[in-house]
Structures are given as C-alpha cells and as structure tokens.
Amino acid sequence: MAKTKVLMIGGTGIISTDCSLLALQQPDIDLYLLNRGKTPNFLPPDTKAIHADVNREDDLRQALAGHDFDVCCDFFSYDQAALESKLRALRGHCRHYIFISSIMAYRASEHLLKTEANTPIGNARWTYGWEKSCCEMRLRQECADTGMAFTIVRPGYTYNRVRFFNPWSISHWRSWTLAERLLSGKPYILHDDGMQLCTITHTRDFAKAFVGLFNNPAAVNEDFHITSTTYLTWKRVAEIQAELLGVKPVFHCLPAEKICAVVGYGPAQKVVHCCSHDIYDNSKIRAAVPAFSCTTSFEDGMAESIRFYRDNPAYQQIDPAWAAWFDTLAKYSVSH
Incomplete structure (x- = not known):
C-alpha cells in the first residue's frame, strides 16, 4: 500500500512541531518538511527536509522540482502574497492543500459559544486575523478554479x-x-x-486532530477550528x-x-x-x-x-x- 506523501511547509514551529512528530509516527505517512532550516529543531535528525526560502517563489519551484504531494500543510502564509507564491509553485503538484488559518480570522460575535457556522470570518480589529481571512477566501477561489481539494484549519490559543x-x-x-x-x-x-x-489547547492535542484530517473525506473543502x-x-x-x-x-x-x-x-x-x-x-x-x-x-x-x-x-x-x-x-x- 502506497504511503501518503505529506509536505509540511514549516514543520518546526510552535504548532507544527508536534504535528510533524505525530505524522512521523504514522506508518502510512511519508513526511517531508519545507523550511529554511534556521529554527531550533526538536525533530529526529533523519527527518526528510527540503531547505528553501518559502517566501521566494523561485526557490520553492527549484526545491520542489520532481515532487508530487498527496497533502500539503501550509503553516507559513500570513498574507495573500505569501499564499499566492506557494499556490503557484505547487499548482498541479498537490492533491489536498491544508491551510493553517487562525481563530483570529473570526469577526467579533454575539455568540458566547462560537462554531464554524455561526461566526463569520473577516476580523477587522487585528491585521493578523484580517490577513488570514483574506488567505482563506483566496484559497477557496484557487480550489474552485483548479479542482484541488482544500481544508482550512483555525487553531485557537495554543x-x-x-x-x-x-x-x-x-x-x-x-x-x-x-x-x-x-x-x-x-x-x-x-x-x-x-x-x-x-x-487553551496544547499542541500535542491539536496534532491529533490535525493529522487525522490527512486522507480524510470529511475534511475535503471544509473548515474547522481545532480547540480543546x-x-x-x-x-x-x-x-x-x-x-x-x-x-x-x-x-x-x-x-x-x-x-x-x-x-x-x-x-x-x-x-x-x-x-x-x-x-x-x-x-x-x-x-x-x-x-x-x-x-x-x-x-x-x-x-x-x-x-x-x-x-x-x-x-x-x-x-x-x-x-x-x-x-x-x-x-x-x-x-x-
């Protein structure tokens, strides 16, 4: 049985480290990390790594040449320009794009208990949240145009x-x-x-839900916040x-x-x-x-x-x- 080839764009950050560690433990996942190799790394030394500046499209294209991925997890796009360069570099080489957004993308809501359905995105009070919500909309358009599957994940306070x-x-x-x-x-x-x-959610717990979205039909073209x-x-x-x-x-x-x-x-x-x-x-x-x-x-x-x-x-x-x-x-x- 072929393994699921997964690319973590980032993979060594606060949230993504535990996601990478859990993915490495799965016998059916072939994990690759894409980053500059500059962040302190708590992963096994034999972890497959592709080193490139993820914010430079030419670097991305060169580094990813010859690779096709079943799942790409984008922990590293904080505005539309950064997302655009990754989408162009991976177009035709990724079946399922998982974008890590944030609960900060949600607008202020009158609901005390927030759900994906009752809380719209578009947080104008915080630049970070606004940019993440714009990225979500751009990803939805990309996937509508190309047929690539997407999942939007909104971490909470981790x-x-x-x-x-x-x-x-x-x-x-x-x-x-x-x-x-x-x-x-x-x-x-x-x-x-x-x-x-x-x-409040520990990243080890977040990772259980996140890795569970790989090859999961229930995740296709859906959005989730992952919170405790x-x-x-x-x-x-x-x-x-x-x-x-x-x-x-x-x-x-x-x-x-x-x-x-x-x-x-x-x-x-x-x-x-x-x-x-x-x-x-x-x-x-x-x-x-x-x-x-x-x-x-x-x-x-x-x-x-x-x-x-x-x-x-x-x-x-x-x-x-x-x-x-x-x-x-x-x-x-x-x-x-």
Missing part, C-alpha cells in the same frame, strides 16, 4: 514547551519574559480585569503559572485602551482581541476525527514548559522592548 502561554504579541522564543516578571515579583499586567475566558474544552480566564492562567513557579503573583490591571496608548495599536492588537470571551464548540472537528481528544491539562502542560526552560537556561530569553513596556504599563495600572 502552547507547547517553548511557549510560556500569554495574551501578548511577544515572540514565542522570548515568552520567558512573562515568567521572569513573575519570578522577580514585578507587576504582572492584566488587560482590563483579566476575567475574560480563553480556550479547557476554558480559563487570563487571570487564572497567570495564577496557575505563578503556582507552578512557586511564587505569589503581583497583579496590576489596565484597560486595553490604555495599553494601546502606551505600546501602540500594532503590538496591542492581540490584547484587544483577548478582551472578549473566546470559547469554541469543537463538535465539528470531533465528528470528522472521532479519535480526537484533549488529554493534556493546562497545569500539566505548563509544568512541562517550565521544566524545559529550567533544564535549558539558554532558552530563557528576555525581550527588552516588552520588558520595558511592561514596566511602563505598571506605572499606569492599578494593583488588583
């Missing part, structure tokens, strides 16, 4: 051992900045009152992290509007989005992938993340710009 989970637009690789504030007893900034609910049923307030998130670090948190609250005024709307867009409850009904993905279940609690997942950072101090990178912003925000905030 984390793994590298990402110290938080609501800020800080690089995952420098997310220890938040842990350092807790450990140092510095004020930890909560947007508004920190009581907004978010849906773990709903926590942002304040409770920080409380759990502080407990695991063995410290007592010092919370300061600040309206999101003031945060925007201090750091600028660009860096604050994610926090503005987080000022609404983000709760998602995952019944559609569970119906498509019945084996999907979320088994990593937030407490266990964050404990693993903290162990990783403590065992690998070289990863304890601090973002100086955000550290300074947090200090400034603390001056305007109210102790809680």
Whole structure:
C-alpha cells in the first residue's frame, strides 16, 4: 500500500512541531518538511527536509522540482502574497492543500459559544486575523478554479514547551519574559480585569486532530477550528503559572485602551482581541476525527514548559522592548 506523501511547509514551529512528530509516527505517512532550516529543531535528525526560502517563489519551484504531494500543510502564509507564491509553485503538484488559518480570522460575535457556522470570518480589529481571512477566501477561489481539494484549519490559543502561554504579541522564543516578571515579583499586567475566558489547547492535542484530517473525506473543502474544552480566564492562567513557579503573583490591571496608548495599536492588537470571551464548540472537528481528544491539562502542560526552560537556561530569553513596556504599563495600572 502506497504511503501518503505529506509536505509540511514549516514543520518546526510552535504548532507544527508536534504535528510533524505525530505524522512521523504514522506508518502510512511519508513526511517531508519545507523550511529554511534556521529554527531550533526538536525533530529526529533523519527527518526528510527540503531547505528553501518559502517566501521566494523561485526557490520553492527549484526545491520542489520532481515532487508530487498527496497533502500539503501550509503553516507559513500570513498574507495573500505569501499564499499566492506557494499556490503557484505547487499548482498541479498537490492533491489536498491544508491551510493553517487562525481563530483570529473570526469577526467579533454575539455568540458566547462560537462554531464554524455561526461566526463569520473577516476580523477587522487585528491585521493578523484580517490577513488570514483574506488567505482563506483566496484559497477557496484557487480550489474552485483548479479542482484541488482544500481544508482550512483555525487553531485557537495554543502552547507547547517553548511557549510560556500569554495574551501578548511577544515572540514565542522570548515568552520567558512573562515568567521572569513573575519570578522577580514585578507587576504582572492584566488587560482590563483579566476575567475574560480563553480556550487553551496544547499542541500535542491539536496534532491529533490535525493529522487525522490527512486522507480524510470529511475534511475535503471544509473548515474547522481545532480547540480543546479547557476554558480559563487570563487571570487564572497567570495564577496557575505563578503556582507552578512557586511564587505569589503581583497583579496590576489596565484597560486595553490604555495599553494601546502606551505600546501602540500594532503590538496591542492581540490584547484587544483577548478582551472578549473566546470559547469554541469543537463538535465539528470531533465528528470528522472521532479519535480526537484533549488529554493534556493546562497545569500539566505548563509544568512541562517550565521544566524545559529550567533544564535549558539558554532558552530563557528576555525581550527588552516588552520588558520595558511592561514596566511602563505598571506605572499606569492599578494593583488588583
């Protein structure tokens, strides 16, 4: 029986690493990664890798020459131009294109429990979400024109051992900045009152649903958000992290509007989005992938993340710009 040939565009990032690891464990999947080979890699050394600049169409064409893929997973298109170059390079060489979008593509909704059907895309409050929604529309048009199958996947708030989970637009690789504030007893900034609910999914659990979409008829020309049923307030998130670090948190609250005024709307867009409850009904993905279940609690997942950072101090990178912003925000905030 022929194996399913799968291309992961990216494959070593926060979400995609666990997807790659799970795919490598499947005897019927022949996995290839396409990236520049620059990101720290937690995959086996014998993983098949194609190195190219994924944002340069000529590089893509040259690197992918002679390859045809059953499934291509695009973790690396953040705007239409980036998606277009990949679609052109892969046109005629990919049967099923899985585009990783985001729940941030959804518009603000009056529904507390959001589904794929009751929440339209087109989030104009955040550039990242808007660009992802534009990519979704472009992919649908491409597949209507060419007959290629597509699936749109919208991850929620995800984390793994590298990402110290938080609501800020800080690089995952420098997310220890938040842990350092807790450990140092510095004020930890909560947007508004920190009581907004978010849906949290460990990337190991996300991967179970994601890999289950390969060669799955229920996935063809469909869209899914892949989320858990773990709903926590942002304040409770920080409380759990502080407990695991063995410290007592010092919370300061600040309206999101003031945060925007201090750091600028660009860096604050994610926090503005987080000022609404983000709760998602995952019944559609569970119906498509019945084996999907979320088994990593937030407490266990964050404990693993903290162990990783403590065992690998070289990863304890601090973002100086955000550290300074947090200090400034603390001056305007109210102790809680």
